[in-house]
Amino acid sequence: VSNRDARVYAAVARIPRGRVATYGQIATLAGLHGHARQVGYALHTLPEGSGVPWHRVVNARGEISPRADGASDRAQKALLELEGVRFDPYGRIDLDRFGWKPRSRPARHR
DNA sequence: TGCTTGACATAAT
DNA sequence: CATTATGCCAAGC
Numbered sequence: 428v429s430n431r432d433a434r435v436y437a438a439v440a441r442i443p444r445g446r447v448a449t450y451g452q453i454a455t456l457a458g459l460h461g462h463a464r465q466v467g468y469a470l471h472t473l474p475e476g477s478g479v480p481w482h483r484v485v486n487a488r489g490e491i492s493p494r495a496d497g498a499s500d501r502a503q504k505a506l507l508e509l510e511g512v513r514f515d516p517y518g519r520i521d522l523d524r525f526g527w528k529p530r531s532r533p534a535r536h537r
Numbered sequence: 538t539g540c541t542t543g544a545c546a547t548a549a550t
Numbered sequence: 551c552a553t554t555a556t557g558c559c560a561a562g563c
Binding site: 449450451454461462463464465466467468469470471473481484485486487491492493494495496499500503 | 543544545546547
Binding site for chain 3: 429431459461462463464465468469471472488
């Protein structure tokens with residue numbers, strides 16, 4: 428595995444449970460600022476027992492990226508729900524609440 | 538070696 | 551907010 432992939436895994440591993448991060452954020456944290464696609468690609472080549480919570484990574488809209496697999500996306504949604512992440516009727520996540528803020532404490536509404 | 542595709546993001550319409 | 555077009559880097563063929 429490349430050094431680049433390792434950085435991506437590390438960034439993903441930083442995501443707290445019950446929260447999600449966008450590929451862009453991961454890319455930045457991994458030192459690949461502006462290269463979100465490589466993040467996705469790195470995860471695509473991700474080994475199963477890597478221990479990386481890839482299911483906490485979603486696209487900029489807060490929804491699960493549909494891939495050709497057709498099964499992994501469902502599993503991702505299930506895993507996120509188990510962690511307490513709520514999905515909209517459209518299958519999207521409210522990034523305003525569940526979007527990970529790699530900086531300070533969780534966003535508290537009201 | 539060169540072309541095409543890809544777990545995406547961002548700006549413009 | 552949704553859709554369309556463009557840019558980025560790496561892997562596959």
